[in-house]
Amino acid sequence: MINDLTSEVNRLSGQQIEMCYHCHKCTAGCPIVEQMSYGPDRVLRMVALGETETLLNSADIWLCAGCYTCATRCPNDIDISSVMDALRQIAAQQGVAAAEPDVYLFHRLFMGVVKTMGRSYEGATLGLFKVLSHVPLMNDMGAGVNLFIRGKVPLIPKSSGKTAEIREIFERSR
Amino acid sequence: MEYAYYPGCSLHSTGLEFGLSTRAVFAHLDMELVELEGWNCCGASSAHVVSHTLAVALPARNLALAQAAGHDLVAPCAACFNRMKAADYYLRTDPVMRAEVESIVGFKYSGEVAVRPVMAVLYEDYGPEQIARQVRHPLEGLKVVPYYGCLLVRPPQVTQFDDPDNPQVMAALLRAAGAEVLPWSHATDCCGASLSLSRADVVQNLVGRLVERAREAGADALVTACPLCQVNIEMRQTQEAKMPAFYITEMLGLAFGLPEAQKWWSKHLIDPRPVLSQAGLVERVG
Numbered sequence A: 001m002i003n004d005l006t007s008e009v010n011r012l013s014g015q016q017i018e019m020c021y022h023c024h025k026c027t028a029g030c031p032i033v034e035q036m037s038y039g040p041d042r043v044l045r046m047v048a049l050g051e052t053e054t055l056l057n058s059a060d061i062w063l064c065a066g067c068y069t070c071a072t073r074c075p076n077d078i079d080i081s082s083v084m085d086a087l088r089q090i091a092a093q094q095g096v097a098a099a100e101p102d103v104y105l106f107h108r109l110f111m112g113v114v115k116t117m118g119r120s121y122e123g124a125t126l127g128l129f130k131v132l133s134h135v136p137l138m139n140d141m142g143a144g145v146n147l148f149i150r151g152k153v154p155l156i157p158k159s160s161g162k163t164a165e166i167r168e169i170f171e172r173s174r
Numbered sequence B: 001m002e003y004a005y006y007p008g009c010s011l012h013s014t015g016l017e018f019g020l021s022t023r024a025v026f027a028h029l030d031m032e033l034v035e036l037e038g039w040n041c042c043g044a045s046s047a048h049v050v051s052h053t054l055a056v057a058l059p060a061r062n063l064a065l066a067q068a069a070g071h072d073l074v075a076p077c078a079a080c081f082n083r084m085k086a087a088d089y090y091l092r093t094d095p096v097m098r099a100e101v102e103s104i105v106g107f108k109y110s111g112e113v114a115v116r117p118v119m120a121v122l123y124e125d126y127g128p129e130q131i132a133r134q135v136r137h138p139l140e141g142l143k144v145v146p147y148y149g150c151l152l153v154r155p156p157q158v159t160q161f162d163d164p165d166n167p168q169v170m171a172a173l174l175r176a177a178g179a180e181v182l183p184w185s186h187a188t189d190c191c192g193a194s195l196s197l198s199r200a201d202v203v204q205n206l207v208g209r210l211v212e213r214a215r216e217a218g219a220d221a222l223v224t225a226c227p228l229c230q231v232n233i234e235m236r237q238t239q240e241a242k243m244p245a246f247y248i249t250e251m252l253g254l255a256f257g258l259p260e261a262q263k264w265w266s267k268h269l270i271d272p273r274p275v276l277s278q279a280g281l282v283e284r285v286g
Helices: A004-013 A025-029 A040-050 A052-056 A070-072 A080-093 A103-118 A122-132 A142-150 A165-171 B016-028 B054-070 B078-093 B094-106 B120-127 B128-134 B169-176 B200-216 B227-235 B250-254 B259-263 B273-277
Strands: B002-005 B031-036 B143-146 B220-224 B245-247
Touching: A004 A040, A004 A052, A004 A080, A025 A040, A025 A070, A040 A052, A040 A080, A052 A080, A052 B002, A070 A080, A080 B054, A103 A122, A122 A142, A142 B200, A165 B054, B002 B054, B016 B031, B016 B245, B016 B250, B016 B259, B054 B078, B054 B094, B054 B227, B078 B094, B078 B128, B078 B227, B120 B128, B120 B169, B120 B250, B169 B250, B200 B220, B200 B227, B220 B250, B227 B245, B245 B250, B250 B259
Parallel strands: B002 B031, B143 B220, B220 B245
Antiparallel strands: none
């Protein structure tokens, strides 16, 4: 039986999670698994069982680094990184607060800067992240200063010069 | 040979020396890089968190620009390469996505432009034998391990470059430059990527293990081709003894005896000059 969560995850990710036969290769190779509560193969099982609330509230879906080790090793060609992305999108749509709020904050700030300028700009992303995240303000100040004095965070960012065109892509890609 | 060049956001910022050394090496080999006019961010590791369509449409706009330029697209940054190659993959294999993205971006996908990482271009179009002939100062005595990270080789059906478990291209290029390449099993392990700011502890742990394994293998430095791997390695080591991470293009530029190589070392967060001078390589530049 395919429940609503499975259908939605499959639709958003382009995967067929029913193909999973739980060989655990994904979990065995996941570099982040020790930080997770369930791990990739149990996440797939929980999708199949329709455990929506537990999943959307779990840190696991936000901790995935998108390294594609699972996607590479899965004998059934399930791209589990994309399944994690789908679960993040469902959580955001349903207004479920991210269990790793700083991870989600970083992605939103990054995309906000790209939407505004057409390109990424560390000066803005790092600055906003420092102010808005739960990470103590002084953490990484030394590294930030070191990047700055090496000319790696330019004072004036380079724009693509095509910001309206790029913003249009954001608007149309909903 | 002329190539469309996509530096991406990182090569103007945290990966400054990757951009400088790529341009210097290509110029030395008479391979012309023409930067795409009006390129945009590929979406990196953030766009696909928000929307699959956006994660294909953003890089697809760059593919459209390269298509108009009519040359293969060279993307040094591993994330840029991965995202543009993924866009190319979905445009090629998913007709529904293709129709949607063509309409969003306003172009017709031809499939004629190849998206390629710097190492593929150097290895396939120039070749390690020819590169070896350009070497004026072989990197003898420099012990390194090749570190690819994730996005150059995974997922393999998308990247179609080298081997995701046992990659060979970087080692061949480094041997051509005269470096001593040591065997190790962690060339395609993950560094923690964009968790670096939000969960620094996770990245410190992964980077710490990489450096420890590199040291066990007998290496003095790691060699990368990814700006995020490079900055994570140099920024997130917590051990007392620090190990620098070079870009593959820095290694080649040094071996070619390019005078501008001296300007790259001070850009590193971990100064690589002690490692270079230990191998007797700093003074010989120029």
